[in-house]
Amino acid sequence: MADISDSAARTARDLRVVFSRLRRRIREVAQDADLSPSQESALTLVGKHGAATASALAAAEGVRPQSMATTLAALEHHGLIRRAPDPDDGRRQLVTLTDAGRARIEGNRQIREEWLARAFQDRYTEEERQTVRTALELMERLSRP
Numbered sequence: 390m391a392d393i394s395d396s397a398a399r400t401a402r403d404l405r406v407v408f409s410r411l412r413r414r415i416r417e418v419a420q421d422a423d424l425s426p427s428q429e430s431a432l433t434l435v436g437k438h439g440a441a442t443a444s445a446l447a448a449a450e451g452v453r454p455q456s457m458a459t460t461l462a463a464l465e466h467h468g469l470i471r472r473a474p475d476p477d478d479g480r481r482q483l484v485t486l487t488d489a490g491r492a493r494i495e496g497n498r499q500i501r502e503e504w505l506a507r508a509f510q511d512r513y514t515e516e517e518r519q520t521v522r523t524a525l526e527l528m529e530r531l532s533r534p
Contacts, residue, residue: 404528418504419497423467427452429497431460432469432486436494440483442475469493 420429434446441449447457461484464470469490475481486494509518
């Protein structure tokens with residue numbers, strides 16, 4: 390990292406730490422006591438992927454298929470997912486969200502957004518919120534290829 394300035398390295402490190410803490414805090418806001426963090430994560434993943442096999446979900450989540458099977462069994466027990474035969478390959482099962490699973494994901498998303506909006510309202514002045522907006526516009530460049 391000889392060609393990277395101290396300020397760039399420090400900013401990168403601080404940003405990673407702040408984002409990590411903020412992500413953890415946002416997850417805590419909508420955590421339900423009846424689901425583990427891995428179950429919440431898998432539920433969100435099923436919502437993003439749509440119909441998927443357990444092995445595809447395990448690969449996307451970076452866990453062993455056996456671990457994903459256990460997680461999916463718990464989600465099925467809670468009535469949040471359903472499994473059905475794959476129409477293209479009857480030996481496989483596709484995992485999808487139930488109406489309750491979709492409602493839970495949407496409810497969690499809404500809770501998180503409301504918490505974050507309320508935190509900005511209560512903890513920052515209008516000028517500070519505008520500073521954050523400006524910083525976000527600058528940081529948008531990081532997400533571009």
